[in-house]
Amino acid sequence: MLIGLIVAIAFCRSTRLLAQTDSIVYTNASSLYMSGKLFNTANPYQRIDTAKYPTLPAPVKRLLTHSAGLAICFSSNSTSISAKWCINKPLSYSNMTTINSQGLNLYVQNKGKWQFAGVAKPDNKKCAQAVIVENMAKGEKKFMLYLPTYNELSSLEIGVAPGSSIKSTANVFKKRIAVYGSSVTQGASASRSGLAYPAMLSRHFGYDFINIGMSGSAKMEPAVVAMVNDVEADAYLLDCIPNASVQQIKDRTLNMVVAIQKAHPGKPIILLNSISREQGFVDVKMGAKVLAQNKAVDSIANILLTRHTRDFYFIDVKDFFGDDHEASTDYAHPNDLGNYRFVQKLQPIIAAIFKKYF
Amino acid sequence: MLIGLIVAIAFCRSTRLLAQTDSIVYTNASSLYMSGKLFNTANPYQRIDTAKYPTLPAPVKRLLTHSAGLAICFSSNSTSISAKWCINKPLSYSNMTTINSQGLNLYVQNKGKWQFAGVAKPDNKKCAQAVIVENMAKGEKKFMLYLPTYNELSSLEIGVAPGSSIKSTANVFKKRIAVYGSSVTQGASASRSGLAYPAMLSRHFGYDFINIGMSGSAKMEPAVVAMVNDVEADAYLLDCIPNASVQQIKDRTLNMVVAIQKAHPGKPIILLNSISREQGFVDVKMGAKVLAQNKAVDSIANILLTRHTRDFYFIDVKDFFGDDHEASTDYAHPNDLGNYRFVQKLQPIIAAIFKKYF
Numbered sequence: 001m002l003i004g005l006i007v008a009i010a011f012c013r014s015t016r017l018l019a020q021t022d023s024i025v026y027t028n029a030s031s032l033y034m035s036g037k038l039f040n041t042a043n044p045y046q047r048i049d050t051a052k053y054p055t056l057p058a059p060v061k062r063l064l065t066h067s068a069g070l071a072i073c074f075s076s077n078s079t080s081i082s083a084k085w086c087i088n089k090p091l092s093y094s095n096m097t098t099i100n101s102q103g104l105n106l107y108v109q110n111k112g113k114w115q116f117a118g119v120a121k122p123d124n125k126k127c128a129q130a131v132i133v134e135n136m137a138k139g140e141k142k143f144m145l146y147l148p149t150y151n152e153l154s155s156l157e158i159g160v161a162p163g164s165s166i167k168s169t170a171n172v173f174k175k176r177i178a179v180y181g182s183s184v185t186q187g188a189s190a191s192r193s194g195l196a197y198p199a200m201l202s203r204h205f206g207y208d209f210i211n212i213g214m215s216g217s218a219k220m221e222p223a224v225v226a227m228v229n230d231v232e233a234d235a236y237l238l239d240c241i242p243n244a245s246v247q248q249i250k251d252r253t254l255n256m257v258v259a260i261q262k263a264h265p266g267k268p269i270i271l272l273n274s275i276s277r278e279q280g281f282v283d284v285k286m287g288a289k290v291l292a293q294n295k296a297v298d299s300i301a302n303i304l305l306t307r308h309t310r311d312f313y314f315i316d317v318k319d320f321f322g323d324d325h326e327a328s329t330d331y332a333h334p335n336d337l338g339n340y341r342f343v344q345k346l347q348p349i350i351a352a353i354f355k356k357y358f
Numbered sequence: 359m360l361i362g363l364i365v366a367i368a369f370c371r372s373t374r375l376l377a378q379t380d381s382i383v384y385t386n387a388s389s390l391y392m393s394g395k396l397f398n399t400a401n402p403y404q405r406i407d408t409a410k411y412p413t414l415p416a417p418v419k420r421l422l423t424h425s426a427g428l429a430i431c432f433s434s435n436s437t438s439i440s441a442k443w444c445i446n447k448p449l450s451y452s453n454m455t456t457i458n459s460q461g462l463n464l465y466v467q468n469k470g471k472w473q474f475a476g477v478a479k480p481d482n483k484k485c486a487q488a489v490i491v492e493n494m495a496k497g498e499k500k501f502m503l504y505l506p507t508y509n510e511l512s513s514l515e516i517g518v519a520p521g522s523s524i525k526s527t528a529n530v531f532k533k534r535i536a537v538y539g540s541s542v543t544q545g546a547s548a549s550r551s552g553l554a555y556p557a558m559l560s561r562h563f564g565y566d567f568i569n570i571g572m573s574g575s576a577k578m579e580p581a582v583v584a585m586v587n588d589v590e591a592d593a594y595l596l597d598c599i600p601n602a603s604v605q606q607i608k609d610r611t612l613n614m615v616v617a618i619q620k621a622h623p624g625k626p627i628i629l630l631n632s633i634s635r636e637q638g639f640v641d642v643k644m645g646a647k648v649l650a651q652n653k654a655v656d657s658i659a660n661i662l663l664t665r666h667t668r669d670f671y672f673i674d675v676k677d678f679f680g681d682d683h684e685a686s687t688d689y690a691h692p693n694d695l696g697n698y699r700f701v702q703k704l705q706p707i708i709a710a711i712f713k714k715y716f
Binding site: 115117123133135191328331337 | 693
C-alpha cells in the first residue's frame with residue numbers, strides 16, 4: 001500500500017509538472033516583428049546572408065551570424081513570458097555572462113519607457129527553456145526581447161499563459177542609425193544584451209541603433225565598408241578604430257567616410273576615435289598603441305573637418321569611461337558601468353547632431 | 359631536407375615557447391600576506407575551517423570555502439605579473455563572468471590609490487595559467503590580487519619576470535569591517551572580484567571589509583551569528599535581509615544584533631534593509647516579498663532605535679540602485695553599475711558612522 005501511495009504521489013507530481021509546462025502556449029518568434037535588422041535575411045536571427053557577401057573576411061561573416069542587437073517586438077496580455085530557444089554552439093567567454101552571450105533579455109514598456117523585465121538564463125547547452133517573468137499585473141503590454149549577442153540563434157519560441165494574446169507590434173522605432181564597430185558595439189562584457197550601448201541608445205532615443213558590431217574585426221576593409229553601405233539608415237555611427245592598426249586607420253578611414261557619403265548623401269556620418277583601453281594605463285605598450293591609433297584617426301578627422309566635409313562629425317570618446325579605472329571587465333571591454341558612462345557622454349552629443357537632420 | 363627544416367623550425371618554436379614559460383619565476387601565494395581573512399585557516403584560501411563549525415548549515419559551510427573577498431598583497435619590481443592557479447570544480451553561473459567566479463583580478467597602487475591592473479582569465483578547467491599584466495613601467499610597486507568569488511581555490515602561484523623581486527607586504531588596511539551578507543556581498547554579478555561592493559569599500563576607505571557573503575544563505579541562524587561573532591572586527595555591517603523570510607527576520611534580527619553587541623561592546627553595528635530586487639518592479643509577487651521583508655526589518659530596527667540601543671545604526675538601502683532599472687544583471691543581482699551606485703550611496707553614510715569611532 002505504501003509503495004502504491006508513493007507511486008501515486010510521484011505520478012501526481014509529474015502530471016502537475018507536465019501540466020505546468022504544457023500550459024504555456026508558444027509562438028514562433030520569427031512570426032513577430034524584429035528590430036535591429038540590417039537586412040531581410042533567409043535565417044531571421046542572423047544579421048546578414050553570408051552567401052550574399054562572399055568577399056567579406058571569414059571572421060566578419062561568422063560574427064554577423066550572431067544575433068547581436070536583434071530584438072523581438074510584441075504585445076501580450078499574458079501575466080508571464082517564457083522562452084524556448086536553441087543556439088548554434090554553447091561557447092562561453094570568460095569576460096561575459098552567458099545571459100549576455102547565449103541568453104535573452106526582456107524589456108516591457110511602462111508609461112512610454114522601456115523597463116527591464118527579466119532574463120532567460122541559458123544552461124550552456126544547445127537548447128534551453130526558461131520562464132522570463134511571471135506574476136505581472138493584468139493588461140496588454142508591449143515587450144521587446146533582446147537576442148544573444150555572441151551566438152547564432154537557430155530557433156526561438158515565446159511562451160504566454162493559456163488564453164492570453166500575443167501579437168506582433170509594428171516597428172517601435174522612428175529612425176534607423178547604423179553602428180559599425182568592434183566587440184564593444186557587439187555587446188561584449190555588458191552583463192545582458194539590453195545593456196550593450198547601441199541597445200541603450202535605441203531605448204533612450206526611440207531610434208533603432210542597428211548593431212554592426214564585429215568582435216576584433218572592425219577594420220574598414222573595402223568589402224566590409226560596401227556591406228555597411230548596403231544598410232539603409234538615417235545616420236551612420238562609426239566606432240571602428242579600436243580594432244584597426246595604425247596603418248589600416250591611415251589607409252582606410254578617409255575612403256570609408258567618402259564611400260558612405262557618396263552612397264548616402266545628406267545623412268550624418270559620425271566617426272568616433274578609440275576608447276581608452278583600461279589596462280593601457282598600466283601596460284605601457286598597450287597605452288602607446290591606443291595613443292598611436294587615436295593620433296592617426298585624429299589627423300584623418302582633421303583633414304575631413306578642414307575640408308568642411310558635409311555631414312561629417314567627429315567625437316573624441318577616449319575619456320568617456322571616467323577616470324576611476326573601474327569601468328572595464330578585463331583589459332579593455334567596458335562593463336555595465338563603462339557602457340552606462342559611454343552612453344551618458346555620447347547621447348547628448350549625437351542628439352545635437354541628429355537635431356540638425358530629423 | 360625539407361622535413362628536417364620543418365622539424366628544426368618546430369623545435370625552435372617549441373623551445374622558444376618553453377623558454378618564455380620557463381622564464382617566469384613563480385612564488386607560492388600562501389607565503390604572501392592575505393587580506394580579507396575572517397580567521398587563520400588550515401587551507402589559506404578558504405574563509406573558514408568548516409570542521410570548527412560543525413553546526414553551520416551545509417550551504418553556509420560550502421560557500422565559506424569560496425575565496426570571496428580574499429586578496430594576496432605583495433610588492434614587486436617585475437614589469438609583468440602572471441599566475442598559475444587551480445580551483446576545486448570549474449562550475450560557471452549564467453549571471454556572472456568566469457573572470458569573477460573562477461579568475462583573478464589584480465590592482466596596483468598608483469599615487470596612494472588602488473588602480474585596476476588586469477585580470478587572469480580562467481579556461482573553465484580545474485587549472486589555468488595567465489599573464490595578468492605586462493610592459494609595466496620599471497620600479498617597485500604594491501599589488502593586490504583578488505581571488506575567485508564563487509569557487510574554492512586549491513593552489514595559487516604568482517609569477518614575476520626573472521631577476522625581479524617579489525615580497526609580502528604588511529597589512530595594507532587600517533581597520534577590519536565584517537560584512538555579513540548574501541550573494542550580493544559575496545560578489546555575484548560583479549564582472550570581476552575587485553568590483554564586489556565590499557572590495558570597493560576596502561579600497562576607498564583603506565579598511566579591510568571582510569567578506570562573509572554567502573549566496574542565498576544569509577539567514578541569521580544562531581550558529582551562523584556565533585561564527586560571525588568570532589570574527590574580530592572594528593565594525594559589523596549586516597546586509598543579511600534579502601535571503602531571510604519575513605518570519606526569520608522577525609525571529610532572528612533582534613537576537614543577532616544583541617548577540618554581536620554583547621560580544622563586541624562599543625563596536626558599531628550597522629544593519630541594512632533589503633535592496634530592491636529589480637524584477638520586483640514588474641513581478642508583483644516578488645515586489646510584495648521585498649516590501650514585506652523590509653516592513654519586518656524596519657519594525658525591528660525601530661524597536662532597537664526607540665530603545666536608544668548603543669552603537670546600533672540602520673540604513674535604508676532600498677533605493678540605492680537608482681531608478682532607471684538598469685542596475686541589475688538578472689532578476690536581482692546588481693551589475694557593476696548597481697554595485698557602483700550602492701557604494702556611492704552607502705559610503706558617505708558609513709563614513710559618518712565610522713568617524714564617531716575611529
